[in-house]
Amino acid sequence: MKRIIEKVIESLLTISGATTGIVILLIVVFLFREGVGFFSHSDIESGYVLCVNGKNPVDRLTPEQIKRIFDYEIDNWSLAGGNDEAIEPFRMNDLSDYYSDEELGENYEFVPEKLGEIIGGTPGIIAFIPEQYVPGKSEEVKVLSGNKLKPADFFGGENWMPTATPAPQFGLLPLLTGTLWVGLCAILIALPLGLGVAIYLGELANEKIRNLLKPTIELLAGIPSVVYGFFGLVVLVPFIQKAFNLPVGETAFAGSLVLAIMALPTIITVAEDAIRNTPQTMREASLGLGANHWQTIYRVVIPYSISGISAAVVLGIGRAIGETMAVLMVTGNAAVIPRSLFEPVRTIPATIAAELGEAPHGGAHYSALFVLGCILFLITVIISISAELISKKQHQAQ
């Protein structure tokens, strides 16, 4: 009987372990499958095409070039690999400048024909038009073939404007640098503070203070991030704006501060546990050899608890990098590559949270957000692995 129960429990444990593993695997597979689809989307808004004059030698344009042409930043074809010829961007609503509604027909049935005339008659034109109005095949009109989105444009792109027309910009750099920037600064603030408090609690504080502080700090870890976001928005943001005399207080620095505050309880609790777990005999051995308290802390206690401390660091960074809500609220959400701490930035998680709801399902924007998810996932994996390696190295050296 007892045997059977043991067997049942054993298989239940095995099953639950396997299920967890499979679920995690499925999530990862799902994330990456949705993400990979991104690179099979066209770089021009779907349902539309770009047409140029038939004599124009240009066959291809990058998303970046298209954007700058329609922003009037590139105004001559020679800058895009063509002849010396002024560029004339054309959108559908420009049509009314050329023809009256009657000329276009009741059901716009003459639109393709008229478009053909315009494109054929304007050497420098580039027209952004819906697929169904593309003029019939002729010498005068050339349809620019849309490219697939290229990884190089994604990973090296400096603009994130997923809803721009005619060519949405999916440049990872501003988001990636924003994320790393905010996360890095947060950890630079939180780590020394957190370790300091952990050492104070574990080694210096007397029992009374510890019994008061530890549960309070543990409580802080459970506060929802929106609350931290509110605190940041109401207290930190105006403070930063005043203190540094900035046009806006919603900056990378505000994000880093809020994240640091949020990561602190985790770092403190985990690191303090590791420090407390150092056997008393270790401390006695060190003190017994004439070391003072501080020497004992940094020569014995910290090396002994290094793997716990690096776990604290990983959890802290993990929280900082992945945190969404609070950062969304205080960083100003400008998807530009940050040049200083005191500019608005936007992080990857904040982008996903803010945009997933409005991105049309299955479109390029939608898949792009999944690629962002994959990148976030990879960042955390890299951090965990490197922390693992560091603590292993430490142990070998010891």
Place this chain on the structure above:
Amino acid sequence: MLETKNIDFYYGSFHALKNIAMKIEDHTVTAFIGPSGCGKSTFLRLFNRMNDLIPSMRLTGECLIDGEDIYHKSVDVAKLRKRVGMVFQKPNPFPKTIFENVAYGLRVDGVNDGRFIARRVEESLQSAALWEEVKDKLKKSAFELSGGQQQRLCIARALAIAPSIILMDEPASALDPISTSKIEDLIHILKKDYTIVIVTHNMQQAARVSDKTGFFMLGELIEYDDTKKIFMNPEKEETQNYITGRFG
């Protein structure tokens, strides 16, 4: 010379040592024996002020080393502990290399001379009869040694700071018989240069290694005399009973 006068020691309200007076001569081995919980470790740890770590402790009486009261306000505890080394019951090497374990006391003392440290490490390991076994793996983690080797490493570590007194709290209780006899041989050799105080539950060991033996019970020092006398012809009945029961 170690000397205590009217020592009373309390853990909070618990009276752990009662009015203990004892004199220990230089270059002798003194063994403390007695039933578990009778206060041997507590007494031993008075001499390097290890009990200071316990917040609730209270001490009255005098504890002198070479005539100097080591509990006087002016005493630097770290300096005292450099004179009074300690070896613990369970081997407790640091999470460092073998070399760094032995060099630890010198390093925290601010010694920077690498050649001096290397020489001292070698001497200490030789004195602890460990050199031959570890000389090719000084850069390896101390955790890779066997329990007996780790304990001799801890002895080497204590020797490296050149103390005059070594306290050993059941140094062989976690070891196999061969490692134990190695440690006992070592104590014989070290006796020439050090004053050794050892706590042990092993009567044969006390009889083999010590010159003098103190028998403790319930926080009192029942009898303290030459080891031969204690084991052959003790004054007190409690001592007799304990020893015969133990040799049983």
